Amino acid sequence: MSGRTWNSAVRHYAPAAERNRGPILEVLRRLVPDGARVLEVASGTGQHAAFFAAGLPATRWQPSEGDPSALASIAAWAESEGASNVCAPVVVDAASPDWPVGVFDVVYCSNLIHIAPWACTLGLLRGAQRHLSPGGLLVLYGPFRVDGRHTSESNVAFDRGLRAQDPRWGVRDLREVEEIAAERELSFREKVAMPANNLVVVFERGGDGAA
Secondary structure, three states: OOOOOOOHHHOOOOHHHHHHHHHHHHHHHHHOOOOOEEEEEOOOOOHHHHHHHHHOOOOEEEEEEOOHHHHHHHHHHHHHOOOOOEOOOEEOOOOOOOOOOOOEEEEEEEOOHHHOOHHHHHHHHHHHHHHEEEEEEEEEEEOEEEOOEOOOHHHHHHHHHHHHHOOOOOOEEHHHHHHHHHHOOEEEEEEEEEHHHEEEEEEEEOOOOOO
8 A cells, every 4th residue: 555644534434333343353263264365345444444454464355335325434544454355345235136246265245135125134134145256255244133133132123213214124133134045045054143232154156166
């Protein structure tokens, strides 16, 4: 990266990204092999991209965001953290049938599908099928219902608040996500309990290449 000094005002800040980044990185260190090409969908502020890429220096991290106005913050975080293995961020709409990216070993997405319409979840799974190499992993982080039930009372209230903001939003049921993923050659591999009643959910891409 260049020696340019970034104005901290360019770097947007999300407290939740700061709180959860350590526990998520510990899981990623187990899942993501050296040399992996990682696509992050919905990079948001860019805090995760910078931190995870620095913590996984043998990977190549491609951040992306559906909102073009977020790209400057993502790039600024990467440069400020000295994460030289972060690629320039690109615009990717998770719900779109056309992602302007190549093939990756891992697709990572945090805190998206519960604050977006269900069509976004469907698009994310379609995109993972298209852009993951065989054996590649889709790694999701966030709250889920398990076996039709919320995992905590706080998630009940959180879900209610989300649906009040937009009836198309809400904490998704993991079984429903698994069923749609299976149709996209994405086999459920594991779930990992995380702080604040969240989960890391991992799917593995089967088949013989992009669809």
